Amino acid sequence: MIPVFDGHNDFIQRVVAAGENGPRIWLEGDGTGHLDLPRSKAGGLIGGFFAIWIPSLHGPNDEEAVVLMQNPPFAMPLPDEIPHDSALPHAFEQAAALRALERTGTLDVVTSAAGLRRTVAEGRIAAIMHMEGAEAIRDMDALHLWHAAGLRSLGPVWSRPTAYGHGVPFAFPSSPDTGEGLTAAGKALVRECNQLRIMLDLSHLNEAGFDDIAKLSDAPLVASHSCAHAICPSARNLTDRQLRVIADSGGLVGLNYASSFLREDGKRLPLENLDVMLRHLDHLLDILGEDGVALGSDFDGALMPRDLADASALPNLIQTMKNYGYGDDLTRKIASENWIGLLEKTWGG
Helix, strand or coil: CCCEEEEEECHHHHHHHCHHHHHHHHHHCCCCCCCCHHHHHHHCEEEEEEEECCCCCCCCCCHHHHHHHCCCCEECCCCCCCCHHHHHHHHHHHHHHHHHHHCCCCEEECCCHHHHHHHHHCCCEEEEEEEECCCCCCCHHHHHHHHHHCEEEEECCCCCCCCCCCECCCEECCCCCCCCCCCHHHHHHHHHHHHHCCEEECCCECHHHHHHHHHHCCCCCEEEEECECCCCCCCCCECHHHHHHHHHCCCEEEECCCHHHHCCCCCCCCCCCCHHHHHHHHHHHHHHCCCCEEECCCECCCCCCHHHCCHHHHHHHHHHHHHHCCCHHHHHHHHHHHHHHHHHHHHCC
16 A cells, blocks of 8 residues: 555544544544544555644635535635634644644654654654644744644645735635735744744745745745646636746645645535546646645545545545556655655755
């Protein structure tokens, strides 16, 4: 089985919602969602980025929003900014939940490339503590504190404004050029993340914010869970120009499995087969090369394709790639090796 390292999941939300039963949901599964230990093992998942994310009062998974996104064109307004004092307790709770999973002995919160490789070799899941939207980080002192707690990947925004920048709305068809760039605090955040070697994630940023990070950052540029705008013109997807900027930095894009970011019609309906995923992968490979393309599922945060309903179905994607003509070496790069190589460049060995 070819191993998979995943660029993004929202599983911690389910752990927190389950309260004291959270670790059991990880260990045994509960028949819901996309991710748990048994399905990870069945699918060959060896690790990934586990997101800390603060939910908005209204979002793309609300019933009204789902109906809207099933019938393009649509342009959902950005949710309101979430104040730091409201965000911080949620973020602490999620970080604690991830550490609770670590105490089961089946998962390690990894903070170095060497540690990641060691965890995988010893048969545990390698979890990277990622923060999707920096509302819980008040200032640079707080960033250092989060780094000490294990944070190694940060997206300055989700699809809403923060003190650091502006996210893209959920809109189709739409350009990602939807607003202003990073604030002064956002530019300081980029510089400090570079100093601490925290990976910066460009997914959910608008185009102006993307360009600001590209100018400021000395690390490879990364979009952990995004697709090709040329195939699906969602505001959340990356234009060819953006892909070339990432390629020039030696960076990487993880392909998002969310049906609405893959489908050419932009509808929030399950993808009927995986062929369009191969068209996205081909497009990304044409611009980024074999070392710049990976996977970023968005498990437990998006509507999955029918043939990729949860982590146990990952072999379906791997087999589709092989059937399409991707050789074993390229498939292994996309499935896991490119992520590990990118983290070695960003974090150091």
